[in-house]
Amino acid sequence: MFYRETGQFKQSYAADQAVFPILQDRLGLAAILLVAFVVVPLFGNEFLLASVMVPFLILSLGAIGLNILVGYTGLLSLGSAAFMGVGAYAAYKLSTIFPGVNILVWILCSGFFAAGIGVLFGLPSLRIKGFYLAVATLAAQFFLQWCFVRISWLYNDNPSGAIEVPARTLFGLAITGPSATPVTRYLVVLVIVVVMTLLASNIVHGRIGRTWMAVRDMDIAAQLMGIRLLPAKLLAFAVSSFYCGVSGALMVFLWLGAAEPSAFDIKLSFLLLFMVIIGGLGSMIGSFFGAALIHILPIVIRGLPEALGLPIAAATVEHLTYLIVGALIIFFLIVEPHGLARLWQIAKQKLRVWPFPY
C-alpha cells in the first residue's frame, strides 16, 4: 500500500536508470543513513560502536570486495584475507615511512597495493575457472601469509612479529591508536564504507558491471560480443582486491589496533566467502546482510543469556552460539538458496502488492 511506485513518472532516461528508481527506496536509504550517521553515534554505547558496528562495517566492505569478484564476475576466490593483509601491511609500511601524511590517505592508497597483488594472482583466471581458480587463489592466501610471517621488513623487524598501529590524527582528533574514541573511529569507517559502497554500486550498475556479469553468465558468449576477457577479469580482480585491501587496512588501524599475521588466515577468507554466499551473490545489500548475520548475530546470541539473567557458563554459551548460528545459516540457505538479499527482494515485492497478493 505504502510501498508502490504508482504515480511516479520518469521524465528522463537518467531518472529511469537510477539505482533507486522508487521514491520509497530513496527515503528508506536516507533513513538508514540518518540512523547510521546520527542515531547510532548519539545513542550507541562504546561496546555497540567499537565491537559491533565498526567490525560489521569493515567486514561488509571486505564482503563487497569479494562479492565483486565472486558474485558479479563469477570468479571464485579464497585469497581475500590475504589481500586484506596486503592492504594492512601496505598501510602500516607507508604510515611508518611517511608519518607526516594523513593516515586516511595511506589507508586508501593501500588499496592500490592490494589491487596490484590481486591482479598478479588473477592472471591465471583467464585459463582456469571454478574450483581450479579457488585453488590458485588459495595459493595466494598461503604465499602472502608466509610473506607476512617471514619478511621482517614488512613489520619493521618488530620482535613481536606483529604490526602495531601508531597514533594518528585527523583535524586534531585522534582516529587511530589507543586514545581514538569509538565514536570517531565509527564515523571515519562509516564515511569510507558509505562512499566506497556508493562507488561500487555505480561500477556494478554501469558498463563495467555489465561486462563482469556477462563474463559471469557465459564467458564465451561475452567474448563473442566483443568483451575482452583478460582485461575484464583482471579489472574485477583489481577492484575486488582494492576493496579488500582498504578493508584490511581499516581492520588493523581502526578496529584491532595491532595484528599478527594470523589475523589474515584462511579462516577470514572463508568467513568472507560465507558472508557473500549467505548474504547473496551479486548484491550490494547482501554483503551487509551477510556481514550482519556472521558478525552481529553471534554477539547478540552471546549477550542474550546475560540479558535474560540466565546463568550459563561462557564456554557453553560459545558452543550454543556455534550451534544456533550454524543452524540459522542452514535454515536461511534452505529457505532461500539465493541468500538474504533475495529474501529482501521478495519482501519488497510482497509489500508492493499488499494487501492484494496475487
Add this chain to the structure above:
Amino acid sequence: MSLKNWLYALSATAVLTLPAVHDAQAEDSIYVPLFTYRTGPFAGSGTPIANGMHDYLTLLNERDGGIGGVKLIVEECETGYDTKKGLECYESVKPKKPVIVNPWSTGITLPLIPKAAVDKIPVLSMAYGLSASAKGDTFPWIFNPPATYWDGFTQILQYIATQEGGGIEKLKGKKIGYIYLDASFGREPLPLIEQLSKELGFEAKLYPVAAADMQNQSSQWLSVRRDKPDYMILYGWGALNATAVKEAVKTNYPMEKFISIWWPSEDDAKGAGDGAKGFKTLNWHAVGADFPLLADIQKHVVDAGKSQVSGKDKVGQVLYNRGIYNSMLIAEAIRRAQEITGNKVVTGEDVRRGLEGLNIDDARLKEIGLEGFTGAVKLSCTDHNGHFSTFVQSWNGTTYEKVSDYIAPLSDKVGPLLDADAKAYAEKNAPWPARSEACDAS
C-alpha cells in the same frame, strides 16, 4: 518472512537491553573478568588454566567472602584464543570497570598494550605477551611475571650446561636444535639465539613449525634425525607440543635431552606413551594438589559443585596450577592495592599500584596455603617481570617431577636486549606516552 522480522526485532531488543544490564552492577564489589578459552583448537591447554584461575577466585569468595571483605565478581569471557573475539571481550567488560585483565594470548595482549594506559586497566600477561613490557618505566600498565621467554631460553641453556658438567662455557661446540611455533611467540628468542650462539660458541639448528602444520612435523623431525643435535629445545603451544613429543619418541630422540619452555601439559606427554618418559619442561611452581589451599579448593569449590573441572584428578595438574598461580597474583595485587590505598573497593589504577608493590614472600605463601608452591614474587616500578628463577621438571609417565634446582636467568645477556626492545617499541609507536604514574615507595 515474519520469522525474519521477528528475528530482527529480537536482535534489536537484545542490543538495546545489553547496556542496561551492565549498569546494574553492585557498587561494593570488585569486578575481575577472566578471558578464557574452553573452545577452539587450544581448548586442551585453555580449559585447565581457566579452571585454575576460576576456582582460586571462587574459593576466596566462598571461604573468605572475597578479598578484604569485598566480594569478587568473577566472570569468564570466552575468547577461543582468537584476537578478534578477545578484543570483543575486552570491549564488553570495559564498562563494568574491571580492575585487571588477563588476555591469555599474545595476540590479544598486543592490541591491549597501548589501550591499557588510556583505559586505566592493568594487563597481566603472565609469562607471555611482549617480553619488553617487563620494563615498567616504558610500560607502566603491563605486567608479565615471573619470567620472559628470553629468560626461559637462558635457563634451559644453563640446565644443558650443568648436564654437561659445568658452566655455560661447556656449551661450546655443542649442537642445539630449536623447534618452535613459527609465530611471534616462537620467533621471539631468535635474536637471542643468534647472539648467544656466537658468544658461547654453540651451533643452533632451527626447526620452525607453521601454525597450520602443528600436527604434521615429520619433515622437521626428519631433519632432526639427520642433524643429530645434542639437545633439543621446544617452544610450542596447543597441539604443537603433543605432536613434537610424539615425533621425538618416534624418531628415538633421547627424551632426557629434549627440554621445553613452560607450556606443555600432562596430556601432551601422556599421548606419546611410555617413550615420553624423561621429557623435560621448565616450570616455576609445584605440580600436584598437596597444598592446604588446593585442599580448600577441593572442599569449598570442587565438592560444592562450583567448579567446571571434569574430575578430581585434574586439580593439581601443571596448567591447573598455572591458573592458580595467575589468580594468586591477581588476588595478592588486589590485596596490596587495598593496603596501599586504604580503600576496600579498589579500581584499576589502585591495582596497578598493587602490582608494582607486589611482594609475596615465603611467609605470605604459607599464609595463603601455598608453602613451597613457588618462589617469592616481588615486583617494582621499574621491573614488571621480576626475572625469577625457574626449575626443570621431568615426565615420569604419570606426572612431572622436579629434577633441578631453581635456575636464575642470564640477566646480563637478556637485560640489554630488553632495554633495546622497549626503546624500539616506544620509538616505533611514537608518540609513546612517557610514564606519568607516580611510584609508590614500597
